[in-house]
Every structure is written in C-alpha cells, then in structure tokens.
Amino acid sequence: MPTHVMNEALGETRLDKGAQGLIGKPLDRYEGRLKVTGKAPYAYETRHGEGVAYGVVVTAPVAKGKVVSIDTLKAFSSPGVIHVLTGDNLPTNSAQPSGDKPAIGGGQIHFYGQVLALVVADSFEAARHGASLVTVECETREGRYDLDAERPNAKVPPPGNMPPDTARGDFERAFAEAEVKLDETYRTPSQSHSAMEPHAAVAEWQGGQLTVHTSCQLVGDNTRQLAAALGIKPDKVRILTPYIGGGFGGKLGIGPEAVLAAMVAKEIGRPVKVALTRQQVYQVTSRRTDTIQRVRIGATRDGRITAIGHESWCSNMAGDDYFEPIGLSTVFLYAGENRLITHRLAELDVLMASAMRAPGEAVGMLALENAMDEMAEKLGLDPIEFRKRNEPDRNPEDDKPFSSRHLIECMEEGARRFGWSEREARPRARQEGDWLIGIGMAAASRKNLLAQSSAEVRLEPDGRAIVLTDMTDIGTGSYTILAQTAGEMLGLPMDRITVLLGDSALPESSGSGGSFGAASAGSSVYIACEALIERLARKMDCAAEDLTLKDGTAVAGNRQVPLVELLAGEALSAEGTLQPGNATKDHHQASYGAHFCEVAVNAVTGETRVRRMLSVCEAGRILNAKTARSQCLGGMIFGIGTALTEELVIDDRNGLLVNHDLAEYHVPVNADVPQLDVVLLDKVDRLASPMASKGLGELGISGAGAAVTNAIYNACGVRVRDYPATLDKVLEGLAEGGGRQ
Structure with missing residues (x-):
C-alpha cells in the first residue's frame, strides 16, 4: 500500500498541471441534488417498519447528587412499552467524548440532564409517553x-x-x-x-x-x-x-x-x-x-x-x-x-x-x-x-x-476592498438618525493540522473510478473535493467518479475535525491515484511523468488510448495512506485571514445590526472555490452569533442550562446576517500537504466576532469585553458616557 510521509515540500504535481481542470473550480456539490430533494438519508431516517423499536431517554432532574430510586412500573404498564433500561445496566460516566465510554450515567449524577434511563416501545409516541411516566428520586448535593x-x-x-x-x-x-x-x-x-x-x-x-x-x-x-x-x-x-x-x-x-x-x-x-x-x-x-x-x-x-x-x-x-x-x-x-x-x-x-x-x-x-x-x-x-x-x-x-504566511496581504487586500481608508478613527464620528455607524477589523489565524488518512481508489473496466474511504461529510464538501481530486489525477469528468464515504468497513480516514479533513483525506486519494497512474503508465510503456490523463483517455508520445481500451476488461485498485512527518514539525503551519465589519448601533435601544462584512482568507491551494466560500460564510455567521447573540445561560443555583433549545439559544437568523463577502487568496503551500492546501473550515470563525465588537466600539465608543455584546451591555456603556467626545 503506497504511503506518503510528509517530510518535505513537494515539487510541481498533477494538481498544478491541471489537465482535467477540476481542482479549484467552484463545482456544485456532488451530493447536492440528493440533499435538496430530501433523498439523502440521515441517521434517524434509516430502518422503518413494524419490527423497529423506538427509544426515548430519561434524564436527571438535578445537576449534582445521587439516584435514590427510579420507578419504572407505570412506564412498563403503558401500552406499547417493551423495555426500560436503567441503573446499573448503563455504562459508567466518562466526561471525555473521545475516551473509551461516552457520558451516560450510573448512580452518581454529575450534571443536569445526565441520561438515567431509556424507555423502548413499538412507536416513538408510546416511548415518549412511557418516558414521561418514569419517576426519578434523587438525593441533591451542593454543586459548583x-x-x-x-x-x-x-x-x-x-x-x-x-x-x-x-x-x-x-x-x-x-x-x-x-x-x-x-x-x-x-x-x-x-x-x-x-x-x-x-x-x-x-x-x-x-x-x-x-x-x-x-x-x-x-x-x-x-x-x-x-x-x-x-x-x-x-x-x-x-x-x-x-x-x-x-x-x-x-x-x-x-x-x-x-x-x-x-x-x-x-x-x-x-x-x-x-x-x-x-x-x-x-x-x-x-x-x-x-x-x-x-x-x-x-x-x-x-x-x-x-x-x-x-x-x-x-x-x-x-x-x-x-x-x-x-x-x-x-x-x-x-x-x-x-x-x-x-x-x-x-x-x-x-x-x-x-x-x-x-x-x-x-x-x-x-x-x-x-x-x-x-x-x-x-x-x-x-x-x-x-x-x-x-x-x-x-x-x-x-x-x-513559517511554511507560508500571508497575513499582511490578507489585511491589505481587505482594507482596499472594504474602504478602510475612509474609516473615521474617532468613535461616534458617523451617525444616520438614531444609528451610530462604525467599522472594525480583526486578524484571523488557524493552526494547520494534518492527520493520518487512507483511501482506496478503483478504476473499473468501464473507465469509471470509485473512491472509498470512511471519511465523513458534515456539510463541508468532502464528497465533492475527493471526487475532484480523483478526477483531476485520473483525467475523468465528475460524472465518471463515484464516492463512497462514512462506512467503517472502508479504509480509515482522518475524519472531519480540526480543519484537517480535506487536506488529509484528499492527500490519501491523491496517493492512491499516483499508484494507479504508475500502473497505467506501464500499460502505455512510458514513464508516469510522461503520461497525460484527460477526458477518459491516456496520452503518451504519439499514442492516445481510451482508458476502457487500456484497461482491457481489468479493474485496477490502489490504497493510499498519508502520514504527517517532519514537515509539520520543522515548519510552523497556519492559515491566515482578515475580517472587516461595518455595524450600526442604535443610540436609543443599544441594538446592533451588522451592515456588511468581508473576510479575506488564505489557506494554501483552494480545492473548490464554492465549498471554500461556503465554509468561510459559515464561520463568519458563527462570528456574528458569538459577538451578538450566542450564550448558554447556566442557572448558578441548580446547574440547569436555562436556554436549552433554538427558541432561546439565539443563533443568527437571516435578519441578523447581511450579504457577506469572501475573498480567497489561492497560495500554494507545498509543505502543508500533497494537496498543498491548508485548513479553512475553522479559519472563518477565528477572530470574526472581534471584528464585530471592534466595529461596535468605533460606532458608539462602548467596549464590550463580556461577550455577547447584547443591547443591555451596550446601553450600560452608553449610559456611562462611552464614546462621548
């Protein structure tokens, strides 16, 4: 199995030569049609029918204490209920989701809402009703x-x-x-x-x-x-x-x-x-x-x-x-x-x-x-x-x-596009009726990570390619980017690529997290494709570097042979593995960016409205301009929420998370988010990965909220150092004379 250890910078690769012209293009999502038509099955949408049972959890009514008893008699007597799992049958508690056991229970209660029981019934409605009949008696203790x-x-x-x-x-x-x-x-x-x-x-x-x-x-x-x-x-x-x-x-x-x-x-x-x-x-x-x-x-x-x-x-x-x-x-x-x-x-x-x-x-x-x-x-x-x-x-x-660093370029490009030179440095210098207008900025950075990842790529006798890896797509575009990578390497259009993800029976990937997914999983596909290209080159009787693959054909010297003919009924398969190496140890690697924001703050109510926002981001090679932009937009919206609305309120009397739903935990909605602008600087970083790309998914949120609160200060002279900058905090600052010149 070909393995690439990232020890040094790579030279020019097939991704640079771009024979198929897929990498970097703003291509639509591979699975997009399935999602918008409701045909992409999510976890709970699998397995239906009379043989399926439904479970509803029962949770702790206190944050700190001990379970004295759990009365399940009424639940067992409820129509449709077939089983209740409680007490010593539950795994012991672990507070670390990446540890051996997830947080569930046992006799001790460690937090409000800890799972104490599961009621199972023939229907969801029966299970929900049964769960409501379970009575939990607890010994409450003082908590922190x-x-x-x-x-x-x-x-x-x-x-x-x-x-x-x-x-x-x-x-x-x-x-x-x-x-x-x-x-x-x-x-x-x-x-x-x-x-x-x-x-x-x-x-x-x-x-x-x-x-x-x-x-x-x-x-x-x-x-x-x-x-x-x-x-x-x-x-x-x-x-x-x-x-x-x-x-x-x-x-x-x-x-x-x-x-x-x-x-x-x-x-x-x-x-x-x-x-x-x-x-x-x-x-x-x-x-x-x-x-x-x-x-x-x-x-x-x-x-x-x-x-x-x-x-x-x-x-x-x-x-x-x-x-x-x-x-x-x-x-x-x-x-x-x-x-x-x-x-x-x-x-x-x-x-x-x-x-x-x-x-x-x-x-x-x-x-x-x-x-x-x-x-x-x-x-x-x-x-x-x-x-x-x-x-x-x-x-x-x-x-x-640094493997590469373009922070100043991001700031300068953003300043030029946003009109930073026209900004008034003095707070409260711009006013439109009751609205005070301000502009702020913040730098963005996210340490670049690389993780071990494997993938298999198969070339079928009909000239199609199949990518197989347990990599996940959490909305980030994994399907699309892996298809683009295989298509670019093997010279195949997107409709000739099949991608199978999210199955533990497939080669183990990096998974999605830490902004390392695209570079890590993509590199494993790249490595597997390199091995296939070597085998195709032997069939063409040429060196791999002399072989061009494009539109389902192999070209070398004066020969142009369709892949189907070259394969001659044979399927080829290769598995590739990426391993981080000295390149990640010998050079500091990070993605960079700059956020710019204009806000309007109401001098009477303290309300803040984001009027426009721009992020300039640099994350090595951009693999798909559309999915990359979407990732930045999502991060910027996270930043707006962090700055203005998002806060889990913990009742310091009993440990309850008071606002435990989307009605009261306020994520930004359409009315909170203006048209956002994203500029991507395509800067190849050959030390970052074989893909020459760096993590982008989390760069968009890093520093974004600070650009908003810096703009609030420029607008009204109030520094909110206790996030989020809700209107009561802004009003308090205004009442104390914030920004008065």
Whole structure:
C-alpha cells in the first residue's frame, strides 16, 4: 500500500498541471441534488417498519447528587412499552467524548440532564409517553456552577492540543518596563454546537455483528469508542454515517444514544432507534466552555510589542482534563520577545466541555483581537498598521520558519476592498438618525493540522473510478473535493467518479475535525491515484511523468488510448495512506485571514445590526472555490452569533442550562446576517500537504466576532469585553458616557 510521509515540500504535481481542470473550480456539490430533494438519508431516517423499536431517554432532574430510586412500573404498564433500561445496566460516566465510554450515567449524577434511563416501545409516541411516566428520586448535593467562583481553585491541566503554559523571555519584567501598557480582562460564555441534525442512532444486531447508523465525525475513533463501551471487539461494530447534518465538534465522540440503542437492540432482538430531543442535545451532549481571559500587552511608543501575555481560565466536569486551547494563536500571531501564555481549568458540575468549531481560536482571538484594537488606540495607530509593525518573520514561540504566511496581504487586500481608508478613527464620528455607524477589523489565524488518512481508489473496466474511504461529510464538501481530486489525477469528468464515504468497513480516514479533513483525506486519494497512474503508465510503456490523463483517455508520445481500451476488461485498485512527518514539525503551519465589519448601533435601544462584512482568507491551494466560500460564510455567521447573540445561560443555583433549545439559544437568523463577502487568496503551500492546501473550515470563525465588537466600539465608543455584546451591555456603556467626545 503506497504511503506518503510528509517530510518535505513537494515539487510541481498533477494538481498544478491541471489537465482535467477540476481542482479549484467552484463545482456544485456532488451530493447536492440528493440533499435538496430530501433523498439523502440521515441517521434517524434509516430502518422503518413494524419490527423497529423506538427509544426515548430519561434524564436527571438535578445537576449534582445521587439516584435514590427510579420507578419504572407505570412506564412498563403503558401500552406499547417493551423495555426500560436503567441503573446499573448503563455504562459508567466518562466526561471525555473521545475516551473509551461516552457520558451516560450510573448512580452518581454529575450534571443536569445526565441520561438515567431509556424507555423502548413499538412507536416513538408510546416511548415518549412511557418516558414521561418514569419517576426519578434523587438525593441533591451542593454543586459548583460558576466559573468566576471556582477560578481560585483552577488547576494546571495536562497537555492537550497545546501545552497549558508556554513562556519566553521575562514577561513580567518586560511588561512592567513597557512604555505603553494594556491590561484587560475579557469573558466569553458557554456555547452550544446547535447542529441542524440532532444526535440520533439506529442499531441492529445480526448474530454477534452490530451495525449502527448514526451521526458522527470520526468513524474509526467512534467505532473503537462504541466497541469499548459495549465490551466487544471493534471488528464486530460497523458504523454507517454517509450524511451528517452538521457537527461543529459536537459529534467528535460517540454519543449516549448510540450506546443505548445498541445495548437495547441486543436485549430485545430488534432494531432500535434513539434520537435526542433538541432540549436533550443541549443538556446531554457537550458544550464549548465559558472562559475568563486576561490579556496584557506592553509596547514601545512607536508600537513595537515588547511583552505579550494571555492568561486564561476555562471549565469542565470533574475528571475531564480537556481544556480549551485559548492561546493557540497568541503563541505565534504577533512578534514580541517576552511572552507568557497560560491555561487553568476549573471543575464545574455542568455538562462536559469539549471541542467546538475552532477550539481555542474561536474564543481566544476574541480577546486577543479586541486587545490589539485597544492597544492600537492607546498608541494612536491604525489597527492594521499596529499589526503590521508586529509581523514576525519566524514563529516567535520557537523560531521555526513559517511554511507560508500571508497575513499582511490578507489585511491589505481587505482594507482596499472594504474602504478602510475612509474609516473615521474617532468613535461616534458617523451617525444616520438614531444609528451610530462604525467599522472594525480583526486578524484571523488557524493552526494547520494534518492527520493520518487512507483511501482506496478503483478504476473499473468501464473507465469509471470509485473512491472509498470512511471519511465523513458534515456539510463541508468532502464528497465533492475527493471526487475532484480523483478526477483531476485520473483525467475523468465528475460524472465518471463515484464516492463512497462514512462506512467503517472502508479504509480509515482522518475524519472531519480540526480543519484537517480535506487536506488529509484528499492527500490519501491523491496517493492512491499516483499508484494507479504508475500502473497505467506501464500499460502505455512510458514513464508516469510522461503520461497525460484527460477526458477518459491516456496520452503518451504519439499514442492516445481510451482508458476502457487500456484497461482491457481489468479493474485496477490502489490504497493510499498519508502520514504527517517532519514537515509539520520543522515548519510552523497556519492559515491566515482578515475580517472587516461595518455595524450600526442604535443610540436609543443599544441594538446592533451588522451592515456588511468581508473576510479575506488564505489557506494554501483552494480545492473548490464554492465549498471554500461556503465554509468561510459559515464561520463568519458563527462570528456574528458569538459577538451578538450566542450564550448558554447556566442557572448558578441548580446547574440547569436555562436556554436549552433554538427558541432561546439565539443563533443568527437571516435578519441578523447581511450579504457577506469572501475573498480567497489561492497560495500554494507545498509543505502543508500533497494537496498543498491548508485548513479553512475553522479559519472563518477565528477572530470574526472581534471584528464585530471592534466595529461596535468605533460606532458608539462602548467596549464590550463580556461577550455577547447584547443591547443591555451596550446601553450600560452608553449610559456611562462611552464614546462621548
């Protein structure tokens, strides 16, 4: 099996030569017609008929305590109910979705909404009614629900996506001696992934073999997690997840619905379907942590940073060591020889915190980019000019060279297109009736990751190609990009490519997460196709580099042979594997961008409206201009929500997530989002991957919310350092005289 270890930069490849002309083009989604016509089956839409049973979960009515009793007699007596799973039959609790067992239960209650039972019936309605009849008696204990209150007890967590502490030079001394100083604290609330498709699973046993239709992002890992939870070998589990209605990190780990469905299906000998209600998704699955962030910047009077510190506190359940890597971009984004980045983790008796879109940067860059804006004002510098004066030529954390870096180009291009030069630096300088108009910007960055990934590519005797990998498509365009890659490499039009994804029986891919999916899974397809090209070249009696494949024909020398004729009834197959290597260790790799935003703030009501927004993004080679733009748009909308509306409210009396549905957890809707503009800089990065592309899916959210709040300040003079910038906070700032000149 061909394996490519990414140790050094690649030269020109077939993706550069572009014989078929597919890579980079804004092609429609491979599976788009299926989705818009309702023919793409999601997890809960599989398996129908009289033999299917339905499960509904029963959850804990308190956040901290112990189960005294669970009375299921009325539920068992209810028409249609066939089974109730409770108590010691449930797997023990684990607060880490990427661990061996998902968070379900046992006698101890660790958070409000923890799953305590599953009622199974012949119909969903009967199961729901049966679940309402289950009576849970609990012994309530005092809980910890407030990060501020637990901040003094926070501890240094073990290393995760980054070391918890990094330092260089003597930060405290440099900051104390700095000519100009900024020392501010910023807060971000808990957030919910709020994917359109709720968590669901359909489980069925055939002998000792389990098949589960579910919605998950990392098929290989999830298969092993489910097997561990059930106490069986991974080769006895098959997961199918061809279509996923959004994940955003909330489906990285296997959920309780999959484990429960599998357990009961085995006990009753029937397929079992379990879906969490929207309220249960909010209460049962995972959240992004709330954060407290102190940012200190020291600089010379001419704007050169001499000290930069980013200290942060976040929360999680007891026993869960995952911490939000809040300083992930602070370590490399701006120069400064004296640096201090720390993370502290406090234990709360609240739903576990886990990865959510752009873990680290999504919240960390809110504080960092607000602080950069505030410091620029202290220095009397334009915010872009201040950032340009602190552009590092190497990674300031460890002096490694950058594989590529185009942040200044992103800022300059965005400034030109957005009309930044016409911006009034003084707050409240523009007014239209009751509306105060302001413009703000923020940098964007997202560390580039690469993950091991495998794929098989088959050339059929009829000249069609089939791509097989367990890679998932969470709405990001995996189907399309893998089809484009195979088509470009093998010289086939898109209608001659079949892509099969989301099946654990297929070669294990990187999965979807961390913005590594397209580059990692795409590279495995690239490697498999290279092996096929070698075999086709031998059939043409030429070197692989002398073979051109286009429109289903092979061309070498003076010969042009249709692939069907060249294959002569033979099917060819090759599996390719990508492995990260020294290239990811010897060079710092990241994607970059710049966000620009114009807002109108009502001077009477405090309401903020985003009027226009532009993001300029650079992520190596752009594989599909349409899906890439969609990813940026989604990230920008996330940023608008982060800045203005999204907040999971935790009742500090009882640990309840108060706004646990889409009626009260306010994601941006059409009225909140203007026409957004995205500019993609196509900059090949040959050290990033064989595809020469870098992660893009999470770049669009990184820093986006800070551009909005920086614009709010420019509009009305109010600095909102406690996200989201709801109208009450803006009004309070206005009442205190914010922005009055």
